[in-house]
Amino acid sequence: MSMALYHGNTQSSEAAKMEQIITEFFAKSRQIILESRCPHVSSRNYSGEQMMSSPSPSSSSSSSSSIRGRDKWFNLALRDCPAAIESIDFWRQSNLEPMVVDIILVQRLSDWDPMSYSPRRDLVRNLSGKERFQNCWSSEDDEFGCDMKTEKIIERWVVQYESRKGGRDCSSGSKRSIAPSLHTLYKKSILLLRSLYAMVRLLPAYKLYRDLISSGQILTFNLAHRVSSFVEPFTHREESEMQQFEFTPVETFSGRLCLSVTYRSSLLDVSSEPSTPMTPQFIQDYVGSPMADPLKRLLSFPVPQGSPCSSPFGRRHSWSHDFYTPSPPSALPSPSPAYSDSRASISKPSSHCLPPRSLPRHLPETPQRHKNNTNLDAYWPSIFSPSPSTSPPAHLPSSHKSKALLRSESAPVSIPASKLGSTPLSNNNQILPRSPPLKVKRNSASKTQRSSGLVQTSTVDKLFSFGKYENKRCSGSSGVKLSSNSSPQKSFSRSSSKLSFQDDFDDSEFSGPFVVDDDDMADRGSRPGSFDQRGLIRDPLEPRGLFQVRKSQDAAVAALVHVLKRAPPLRQDISNSIDLSPSSSHVTLTNPTEERNEKSELRVQSAVISVASPKTTSAALEELRGYREMKDLLLRQKGMRSHTQAK
Amino acid sequence: MNCEVCQLKELEVEHFEIREVLRCILHTILFHRALGLVRPKDVDLELFEITYVQCGDVELEKKIDEKIDQFIDRVEKHPNKKNQICLSFYEEKKQAVWFTNRVERLYWEQWYINLNVAQQPKSHSGKSHYSKVVVDPGESALEERSHRRAALEASLREVLFQIIKFVNEKKDHVPPIPNLEGVSFLYEITIPSSSDSAFGMDMFKRMLQTGHPTMLS
Incomplete structure (x- = not known):
């Protein structure tokens, strides 16, 4: 259905307006769905934002009070949802493509083992997956950077514009009398989106989403999403477990706008899991009880049997503290590992020294934040018509592009030709660079306080898994410019983030600036700080004789921080x-x-x-x-x- | 103009649940009829694991709460089992009849919310008496209660689905959207007086009336 099909100005402008309504409908429905399905993307994730974000002036919350241009579409003002906006320009170009939004339940396997953590190859895989699926940062990678997980599609939303091929044959006069007016079309799409909005909140998956956003981070499951233009058919078994709801299509003069959802009616097995494992009484026994802090408390909930978190009861609070406080009241343990980590990651992004588990904590927040700043405020208007605010379906008279449905023409402001002509892939390329791993980490470097907890734990992971061998290795490869062993840079440059960490834990060492020598390292395993941390993860219940200094862990941390603070x-x-x-x-x-x-x-x-x-x-x-x-x-x-x- | 009527599935509620249930239903309907610019607000029910959507209009919220108060009053004064609350949408039309100007209401949609309010004092005492005889009083009552709660939650969910389906299927009768923010259509919430026996009859009369809006005035 191109504009050429319509004779006369009014008709063609109506067609163009209709095109834009359809395009915006795709965008809006996608936003409505994702807003209440991706935990890391939704701005309903208030606690998450407070926890993870820096006080950036251009955060989404600041703009939430004002109604902006795209809010006026369908009279439905939504919050910022970067994920929803990211790849929508694909459908902008070809609205004949269906838009399939799959909501995927990712479950961590219960025999998940941190020791078998492999470096994040996932990231790469995800990037390629993105090209294929027009995906944005899906939360699956954020949360579980390993392959030990199951994925299950629990919802499939299909937005589709079914073009009526035969429409052309009708004489334009009679057609007009039958065809709904533009106003009717718009009104009906408003109604459809209203019911979509309500529906999204009624389906079982919404409960999972709520669990995710209300309970902080550590659950045995997560929700991911995939947006594509084709349907991977369900198996018969899957189909039998799913129900379908078809929204009543909205008729237009050249086709109809369809929206349907296929969903798993029962998610009981999942949702019950996180709430069962533990009762709060356990936690209350701890020193520095996490019960005081709702965020901390959550850590204890969703623990699968045998997961690393479930065993170390006695030490939980030291974790949760690091984990969940953006800037802990004492503010002590955080800075050091993060510093070293960020240094490592920046100079050597793909370094295997980069602790894999440090990423999940950054990724959910930082790329989003990043997008908030760039995509929304700067990037967005260039794609979308910047002023749909005024009168939604504005019309450009000329038709220099013969796109099937005139997607682009109807935008009030002309879109650069390169964008118009670009394939979905190249569009993706425009988007992808916004959140490459390096950038993400760099970003996180500036948010040391926030990310530190996680980094610390991951560093600990590394610590015990590589031990002093790693140290040697790292120091050996740590840089051309290191001329002498006594140079402090040895432990701080590039790859050796864990080195500094180990040093940090040893308060007695601080007379000298991070001198690392092998004797020291051999000793290290028995040092209070590192050992304590190690025991925490690996086998906290195993009695050790070396704990005489355990109480000094905090002191060690404090000392470390003290030193790092000065860090001349x-x-x-x-x-x-x-x-x-x-x-x-x-x-x-x-x-x-x-x-x-x-x-x-x-x-x-x-x-x-x-x-x-x-x-x-x-x-x-x-x-x-x-x-x-x-x-x-x-x-x-x-x-x-x-x-x-x-x- | 035809008036579409939607009879929502009857819900078995206890007295203390009336407010939440009505809020949830009324706001959900109004959200679907607030076709002006809205900034939707998610509200989680306290008694049930349900999230419904408000259109973020303080005035509307107030009005709904007032009506719910009235309804609860009515329920307390006339402890009928069956109670109804009606949400109607209409347009106004000025009509010159003889020498007076009359404003005529043209109803285009009515929603009937049907509640079956459990007779609180009686059933409660009855229950507790019964459970005192039974071995474990607290537990069985608790179990029954949670069971009943779950059933109500499921039914309430069904009602919300019913609303969505209705809104989806019937779009033609909705008048053009006035250029207003929020709840753009005129609406009223009424509590039809009904007695147990006359319930059906009253409803029938209402439907007749709505079929011929002119009779109303």
Whole structure:
């Protein structure tokens, strides 16, 4: 149905308006669905936001009071839902494609074992999956970065525009009399979206969503979503377990707008699981009872049998504290691991030293936040007609593109041609760079306080799984620029996040700046801090003889934080390494590309540590250049002298 | 203009549940009829695991609560088992009859919410007497109660589905949307006086009336 089918201006403009209504209907329905299905994306996740987000001025909450342009569509003002907006421009181009939104229940297997955690290959897989599915950050990867999980589609929403091919044959006059007016079409789509809005909240999956957003993070299940333009058929068995509800289609003059949902009517097996395992009495016994904090308390709920969290009763509070407090009242344990982690992740994003479990905690929040800032405020208007606010179906007279349904034409503001012509894939590419892993982590680096807890635990994971061998390995590979073992940079540069962590736990070590030597490391396993942490995860109930210092764990942490807070050695060190090793740098200066490499490397590191460092670096380079000139001059003079002497 | 009537499935409620149930139903209907710009608000019921949607209009909320108060009053004064509350949507039409201007209400939709309120004092004492005889009084009563609660929750859910289905199937009678925010249509909430015996008759009369809106005025 192209515009050419209609003769005369009124008809064509009506067609264009209809196109836009349909497009916006796709977008809105998608937003309605996802808003109440993806826990990390929904802005109903208030607790999550408070917990994870930095006080960014451009957060979604700040804008919630004002009605913006796209809110006016269908007279339904929704909250920001970045996931819903992300890939909608695909349907913008071809609204003849059905839009299939699958809501997937991801369940962690109960014999889940943190020791078998593999580095996050998942991320890569997800990216490729994204291209295929037009996906956005689905929560499945956020929560469980491992393959030990089951996925089950519990809801499938299909939004579809069924074009009536024969419509053209009718004479335009008679057709008009039968066809609903634009107003009617719009009114009916409003009604349809209202009932969709209510329906989404009535279906069983909504309860899962509520559980997820109300209970913090750790549940044995999670909800993910997948948006695609094709239907993967259900098996017969699946079909038998599902029910369907078809909303009454909205007739237009060239087809009809259909919306249906297939859903699992019973999710009992899932939803009952998280609430069963434990009674709160257990927790109340703890020192520093998590019961005081609703967020902490949740940690204890959804624990599957044999999961790492379920066993260490005696130590739970130290976890939950780290886990759930964005900036703990004592504020102590957090900074260090996060610092080191972020450093590691920035300089070496794919490093295997990067603890896999540190990611899940960042990802749900940070990419979203990121999108909030860019996608919504900057990116959004360029895709959508920026002023649907005024009169929704505005019309552009010219028709230079022959898109099937004139998607683009109807937008009040012309969309750049590149966008129009782009395939879904390239569209994706526009979106994907917004949340690459590196960026995400970098983002998290600035939110040290928030993410630290998680990082810490993951660091601990690493700690016991790699031990001192890892240390050696890391220090061995930790960088060209490390000239001496005594350099503090050894433990802080790149890959060795866990090194610093271990150091941190040892309060007695703090007289020297993070000196790491092998004797020390061998010893480390029996040190109070690290050992305690280790026992917590691996086998907390096993009695150990080395706990004499256990009470000092907090003290160790405090001391560590204290040291890190001051952390002068870091900056000094960078400048030191530059200043003290002019000779080595000197060599690299001869090669311009190397110089650039090194420069950028330095910048990467220093970006985390201090803003001042780049300046120092360039100053040092300048200085070196000066030395070199001086040397050349001397050599020349010497040569001249010898020359003259020879004469 | 034809008037669509929707009789919602009857719910067995106890006295203390009336308010929540009515709120949930009335707001859900009004959300579907508030075709002006709304910023929907999710509300979780306290007694049931149900979330319904309000259209975020304070005035509307107040009005609904007032009507519910009236309804509860009525229930207390006339402890009929069957009680009804009606939500009607209409348009106004000015009509010059002789020398006076009359405003005529043209009803285009009516929703009947049917509640079967359990006779509180009687059934309660009866229950407790009975359960005192039984071995474990507290537990069986509790069990029965939770069982009944679950049943009501399921029925309430059904009613909400019924509303959604009705809204979906019947769209043609809805008048054009006025350019207003929120609840754009005129509406009224009435509590039809009904007695046990005349219940059916009263309803029949109402339906007749709504079929011929002119008779109302």
